[in-house]
Amino acid sequence: MKVFVNKRIPEIGIHMLKDAGLEVFIPEHENLSQDEWLSYCKSHDVILSVGGEFKYDKDFFAECPNIKAIALYSVGFDHVDIQEANHRHIPVGNTPDVLSKATSDVAFLLMQSVARRASYNFEKVKSGNWGDFDPLHALGQELYGKTLGIFGLGRIGFEMAKKSLKAFDMNIIYHNRHQNTEAEEELNATYVSFEELIAQSDVLSIHANFRPEQKELFNTSVFEKMKENAIFINTARGGFHNQKDLYNALAEKKIWGAGLDVTNPEPIFKEDPILELSNVCVLPHIGSATIEARNGMAKLAAENLIAFSKGEKMPTCANPEVYSQNS
Numbered sequence: 662m663k664v665f666v667n668k669r670i671p672e673i674g675i676h677m678l679k680d681a682g683l684e685v686f687i688p689e690h691e692n693l694s695q696d697e698w699l700s701y702c703k704s705h706d707v708i709l710s711v712g713g714e715f716k717y718d719k720d721f722f723a724e725c726p727n728i729k730a731i732a733l734y735s736v737g738f739d740h741v742d743i744q745e746a747n748h749r750h751i752p753v754g755n756t757p758d759v760l761s762k763a764t765s766d767v768a769f770l771l772m773q774s775v776a777r778r779a780s781y782n783f784e785k786v787k788s789g790n791w792g793d794f795d796p797l798h799a800l801g802q803e804l805y806g807k808t809l810g811i812f813g814l815g816r817i818g819f820e821m822a823k824k825s826l827k828a829f830d831m832n833i834i835y836h837n838r839h840q841n842t843e844a845e846e847e848l849n850a851t852y853v854s855f856e857e858l859i860a861q862s863d864v865l866s867i868h869a870n871f872r873p874e875q876k877e878l879f880n881t882s883v884f885e886k887m888k889e890n891a892i893f894i895n896t897a898r899g900g901f902h903n904q905k906d907l908y909n910a911l912a913e914k915k916i917w918g919a920g921l922d923v924t925n926p927e928p929i930f931k932e933d934p935i936l937e938l939s940n941v942c943v944l945p946h947i948g949s950a951t952i953e954a955r956n957g958m959a960k961l962a963a964e965n966l967i968a969f970s971k972g973e974k975m976p977t978c979a980n981p982e983v984y985s986q987n988s
């Protein structure tokens with residue numbers, strides 16, 4: 662079976678594929694054009710897909726009917742038309758759990774960085790402006806006993822809530838598609854409406870899996886209902902927030918600050934005025950960027966394709982319903 666891997670991944674995954682007898686192709690250069698990527702897809706059986714820039718939509722599946730399975734090197738699958746994949750009986754593997762702690766660590770990092778104005782103070786030092794001890798300048802806020810609101814309390818949201826409770830004894834509230842009884846029992850989390858989540862959160866952290874119908878759900882109508890001391894954190898998908906509205910809310914100090922590991926658009930334009938604000942910290946989508954998480958993702962993606970090559974179910978599949986469909 663011929664595997665197209667569009668970008669280098671940790672060697673452990675490649676070795677696993679080759680040891681299982683699969684033929685692996687990785688292009689010499691990584692920044693493929695859409696045409697180059699499509700041409701490679703057309704000449705292989707399955708894809709180990711890294712990144713979200715290439716969309717697996719209806720047009721793709723129509724152009725590449727040869728593709729029998731896709732193993733994503735991510736847990737998010739919003740760049741895949743799952744309905745179309747199901748229609749074509751194509752399993753789509755993903756990489757849950759192995760990156761949950763690492764990604765929640767970045768949300769936790771952003772929460773603290775914004776609360777204590779780390780970026781602003783670091784920029785001051787870099788510009789040679791250490792400044793005299795000033796009891797009233799650039800003060801941060803403490804998080805102890807504050808309310809953490811989680812939008813989308815799943816695997817990563819759970820880890821974020823757990824470490825925030827443990828470190829700062831934060832009160833956990835959440836809004837989800839369905840109740841998370843484990844979080845309610847283990848973290849004393851309280852299920853609230855979307856409106857209550859916005860109004861009550863001192864820190865609002867987005868951890869839902871993105872769907873197009875939720876585009877820019879977090880916009881001026883939300884930011885104006887948040888507390889003035891509120892911190893907005895997004896490590897899920899940039900599509901969840903309207904970045905111009907967020908800039909306005911931050912510039913007008915309607916909210917305390919924002920920490921982003923995902924932006925809208927992504928990558929962010931270096932001229933984006935949000936980068937000039939002193940109450941913002943932006944990271945370049947590094948949630949899963951640890952040695953441990955990226956190795957774990959490589960192993961999972963390889964295991965998914967190896968299982969497929971043996972006619973078995975993928976261990977971690979974004980569309981498990983594909984296995985119960987009538988042929």
Ligand SMILES: NC(=O)c1ccc[n+]([C@@H]2O[C@H](COP(=O)([O-])OP(=O)(O)OC[C@H]3O[C@@H](n4cnc5c(N)ncnc54)[C@H](O)[C@@H]3O)[C@@H](O)[C@H]2O)c1
Pocket residue numbers: 736737738757758760761764812813814815816817818836837838839868869870871875896897898922923946947948949950
């Ligand atoms: N920044 C990064 O590098 C990085 C890394 C990994 C994952 N992510 C993002 O984080 C997302 C979550 O990953 P996960 O493993 O925790 O997924 P998950 O499926 O375990 O959790 C997502 C939760 O969101 C809830 N949800 C979805 N839509 C909702 C809505 N409209 N309203 C309320 N709740 C909703 C679901 O019920 C689920 O509980 C991924 O889909 C991905 O987009 C980002």
Ligand SMILES: O=C(O)[C@H](O)CO
Pocket residue numbers: 712713734735736737738760948949
């Ligand atoms: O969804 C994920 O795993 C991350 O965003 C990396 O794409």
